[in-house]
Each structure stands twice: as C-alpha cells, then as structure tokens.
Amino acid sequence: MTDSRTASLPDICAVALAECFRGDGEIVANPIGPLPVIGGRLARATFAPDLMMTDGGALLIADDAAFEWTEGPTVEAYNPYRSMFEVCWGGRRHVVMGAVQLDAHGNQNLAAVGSDYARPTTQFVGFRGAPGNTINHATSYWIPNHSTRVFVETVDVVTGVGWHAFADDDAAGRLVDLRRVVTNLCVLDWDSPDRRLRLRSLHPGVTVDQVVAATGFELVVPDDVPITRLPTAAELDLLEVIDPTGVRANQVRQ
C-alpha cells in the first residue's frame, strides 16, 4: 500500500527508525536527535501506541503526531533526569543514540578519537549515559553518514557496550540488548551467529557493494537482502503532520 508520492530518503529512514520500536510496549522510547524523534513519534502514532516519550526535558507527553505543540504538550507524567535513570536501570527504555565510531560487535564511541586518550585528536561530548544505557536496556543507533570513518574495525574508546563484552551466561551480559542500526544507506542488526553486524535491508537504490565499501569491517551479508520497507500513504501523511517544516530533510547525508 505504498503511495504514488515518492518517499524521500529521510522519510524512509524515519520509518526504519520507527520500526526499531515495533513491539516494545509500555516503555520510554528515547530517540536522540531530530530524525530519530520523528521516527519515534511516527511509531507511537501508528503501530506502537503504548510507547512513552519525553518532551526533550522533564516531562512525558501524550501527544503523538507533532514535533512541537502550538498549544503546549499534553503532559502525562513527570520524568526529571533522576527518574530517567531509574527508568533506565529498570530496563524500561529503548534509546536510539548516535556514534562517532561503531564496530562490528556494537562497541560505540561517543567520547574521543585518537590513540592517546589523555590528548585526543578530536574530543567529542563524553561518555554521556552510554555505559548505563547499553548495560540496562534496548539500544539502537542512528548513523546519518554511513562511512568507514564511523564503521571501524576497532573503536578508539568504548563508551557503549558491544555484544562480545560478556560471556553468554554472565549476569550483566544478559541485560545487553543491542537491536538495530539505521543508516543513510541501510538497516543493520546483530541477528547473526557470532553477533556481528548483519545487513538487514537496503534502502531503495543502494547496492550491497556500496554498503560494503562504506563499512570498515567485514559485514555479514545474507544471500537475499530485502529492500527497506517504504512508507505507507498514511505514514507519509503523518510525517507531514509530525514535521510540517521539513526538519528531517537536512538530517541525512544523501
């Protein structure tokens, strides 16, 4: 039931980000960044109505189909940062983070690039909440610039836990729940025997070779790779309601 309108790449990415939350139920969906937030709102407005989402601050809001609210948000709960840590440590959260670097097993770097941590080549924002997030609840990633600079063999600093950090029966390891990576080229997951990143779907017009060339480690590539699901007509309509000013257009490297 795809629409005769041509879905843009940001639209396709927004739907792929929304799909990350399918089946999550009554948890805090915490996508970080404009396009992941649009994807989260789209998921809640359609197939994941039980998700809870923040206003970007201390409130959980009930409004679905809008990026901003002209008459103010409909508050459904108070969730200041210390409550968010409790949500996080209780496991009732699914975060979509970015990454400066990401390796095949899902180790994430958000802090610094360079061989000497005491004097990095490039300092980034810091560990933020990545260690606590990745050891407590579902985590997905949004990478708007799929390249060998991001997808590296070894990250310089591990800020977010990867799959291979713990033995299978480890009490902490059992809480690791890395889900998906959505990029401007494709959707990836760790549904492979040794938990290496696997090509889950290709965005329309993208080839396997393109993805492989833009990835700095050996990717698991199934024999048949489907095309990423296209937005439905209803989803395209909703994207216009959620993001009427077109914020999403500038969020993806085309």
Added chain:
Amino acid sequence: MADKVLTEDDVVAELRSGMTIGIGGWASRRKPMSIIRAIARSSLTDLTIVAYGGADIGLLAATGQLSRAVYGFVSLDSIVLDPHFRAARQAGAIIDEPFDEGLLMLGLQAAAWRVPYLPTRAGLGTDLLELNPRLTTIQGNPYGSPDEIFVAAPALELDAAICHLDRADERGNACFLGPDLFFDDMFLRAATGHRYISVEQVIPTRDLLEEAGTEQRLRVSRMMVDGVVERPGGAHFTECPPDYGRDEAFQREYAASAASPEAWQAFRRSWIDIDEDEYQKRVAVR
C-alpha cells in the same frame, strides 16, 4: 541566627586552590555563572570540577584554572560540545575523569549518604574502568553469585558545592521553579562544607511556599546551604526558566571565542574581567 547572605567575591574568598568543587545545573541549564565568572577573575588554581558539565567546565578550562574534570559530558545543549573544553582536552591540558551520567549521580549519592561506594553495572564492558583510575569493580553478590561483578561508584565527596536556584530566603531555604531540579540537592549534600547557592531573588521565608507554588519545589533547605548570593541573571547565559531562557546569541559568542587566543582574550576583556554588576548592565543593553 546565621547570616548567610554573601556576594560572589565573598564566596570566592572562602574557596581555596586545589579544591574539588561540585557545580549544579545540567549542560547549559541553570548554572551558577556569576560565581563561575568570579572564580575566573580570581587567583584560584588547580581546581577539580565535578559536574553535568557546560560552560562551568568550559570557562575554567579556558582560564587554565581547571586541572581535573569529573564529568559525564560537557555540553552547551544547542552546541553539542563546549569548544573550550574540546580545546583543553586536545591540548592535553587537563586531567580527564570520565563518568557515565548515572554513575556520577551514584557517586554524589554515596557521598551524601556517607558510604564509600554504591554498586551499579554502568561502566561494565566499556573503557570507563580503564580510563578513569578512580573507578574500580567489586566482585561478589553477598545475596547471590560470588562471581558477579559490579562497578563501585565511588563517593564523590566535595570540598565545595555551588548551585543556582530561583528563589531563597536569607537563611538558605530555596526552591527551583523550572522543570527539573537536576542533581542540585545531591551536590549540596555531597559537600562537606562551602555550600553556596546563588538565586534570582531573596524573599522572606513567609513567601517561599507561595512563590514555589507547591511544597514539592522546596527541595533545598538551610541545613544544606552555607551562603546565599542574590543575583538576578546569575545563571546568564545559561537558561533559568521561568525567569529567562538561554541567551543563544551570547552563547555562540562564548563558543566562538575558543577559535584563537586572541578571540578568547577579547571575550575575556569584555565579559570576564569586569565586575558582575557591570556584566549584568552590559547584558541588559546588548
């Protein structure tokens, strides 16, 4: 009755070089900037700052007074990373003690509760444990498996704590009026002394509850506070809702001053090397 009303300079006179100072607020939100500016004008050096960092860490990195940063991030919100902090890190100029955001909260909580550590899994499987020598693990769940491993969030005992709140009385009872107290109460409780707040307005105790609107906003009490500075605009250029939002144009100027030593000196002459009354006057006519 203790007289706790002070000026920014009184606060700075109580601080010492080498202190570990906790700063309240979060990123570019409700930071005690007038006291940070007074520190920046002072001869204090070798400071360790513990914070959900923003321009507090950035500014003191720019002046060279910061020797050690204990932080989960250093962000200006609308500008993802404080460029002064980035410059100091890339120059290898400061000792970096990274924390997970939640781990930092547990460290403050442990200090406030006077226990040496609190257990958590935040940090396991990451490089935090290798890169931050203050962090270590404990093995053994006394109620379960002897093999289970936890990160021991160390008590972050502070020599001083400084926060900016919305209203207070002269004795240090204070309230926040914005959406989030952040961890200001924990910073104040984690400090062994030298606990200072700046506020937008000092009001009679009798008026505090009405001003707060609900008793649930009266979250800082006088047993947690040694000194109160009344400074309208004291959090500028960070946000202090509902009194004022972030001054984004000013913040861009602050960030741009990290571009070169000359740009920083010019910013410093205009906005740091002046007293706070003059600063507020200049901001008002911008």
